Amino acid sequence: MTPETTPPGGATASTSERLIESTRELLWERGYVGTSPKAILRRANAGQGSMYHHFSGKPDLALAAIRRTAGEMRAEVARLLDGPGTALDRVGAYLRRERDTLKGCPVGRLTQDPDVMADPALRAPVDETFDWLRNRLAEVLAEGRERGELDAELDPAVTAASVVAVVQGGYVLARAAGSPAAFDQAVTGVLALIAGHAATGSR
Incomplete structure (x- = not known):
């Protein structure tokens, strides 16, 4: 706003x-x-x-701003991950959601700010958001494995961490190249890797 x-x-x-x-x-x-x-x-x-x-001052206002940014991101991601479809569909919806790729992730960029990372209060919403994101992705992937959509070899926690890393790294590559194509390529790649674990009957 x-x-x-x-x-x-x-x-x-x-x-x-x-x-x-x-x-x-x-x-x-x-x-x-x-x-x-x-x-x-x-x-x-x-x-x-x-x-x-x-x-009370700039730190207090910054904390309110960071909390709101983190809260809005979590709400949007939750809407997609809680949506219909298979685990791969839902993770794909998250990865393909509309973003301002060249501007970067509003939460992820805070991790590159030494002043934010050095302040425990300002850092907390950032850490909590990424912890929540990894855990929620892992839950979705575990659900997919339990339903027989994904094979037993897929490790939900490791894969979730990889998805988050690819998204954040994709932002960096896109900004470096000045084009969202690098982000799109990274997302396509990680989705293909997950799809490779699709159970035989769901391929």
């Missing part, structure tokens, strides 16, 4: 909402150090001092 956005119901976004959304955008674009209070206030179209009226 940008400062100009009007949420459902027609009411103008509150100052605290604009501050959080502006901080989310700036963290994604510039990182923690580059997200200055002045830049946040300018983007949020908020008056000087409003940050400290709603939050």
